[in-house]
Amino acid sequence: SQQGEEDPQALSIQEGENATMNCSYKTSINNLQWYRQNSGRGLVHLILIRSNEREKHSGRLRVTLDTSKKSSSLLITASRAADTASYFCATDGSTGNQFYFGTGTSLTVIP
């Protein structure tokens, strides 16, 4: 399976702390994306990083990509209670026809 895997499965932190989530995948990719899903809702696109990029920032989000290790990390700095959600990484695989999602990291930020 080309499916990505997020680690940890669940993470609970205090408001203001940083949260780091990791994603590993199995095959070569063109790009990797991170999504957020609030409970019972659809997915919200957070950030896309291309295979030739190593790091990307967007507001309080920092994403890194290491294609040699087939892994990516998502860092949320100065977390807020509103960041409580599940976070998924998605890779596009070799055909680009579909995206492979991991099982997600459930983040809880305690106010």
Add this chain to the structure above:
Amino acid sequence: NAGVMQNPRHLVRRRGQEARLRCSPMKGHSHVYWYRQLPEEGLKFMVYLQKENIIDESGMPKERFSAEFPKEGPSILRIQQVVRGDSAAYFCASSRSRGSHEQYFGPGTRLTVT
């Protein structure tokens, strides 16, 4: 500029009935993807369509499931003779082109089979 729209948001069907899920992509997007999410799991790809064409249906169950994206109107995911195991959230996403562009997701349709 409306996002991806899906309807209905919730659908309850009895075993053996048919379920029809609709997806209207974002304006200017001609690529539609359907995913299924079982409870406590990530999204699993089902099918990728462009207008009037099925490009990749490698994630679709071989029986009872079909999808279309006609020249006019929304994309339809159709499940015939639903069973309890079909209960899940079904998400549609659209993109302007395939590959390097992010996919924009709809709010999903939650199907419950009783």
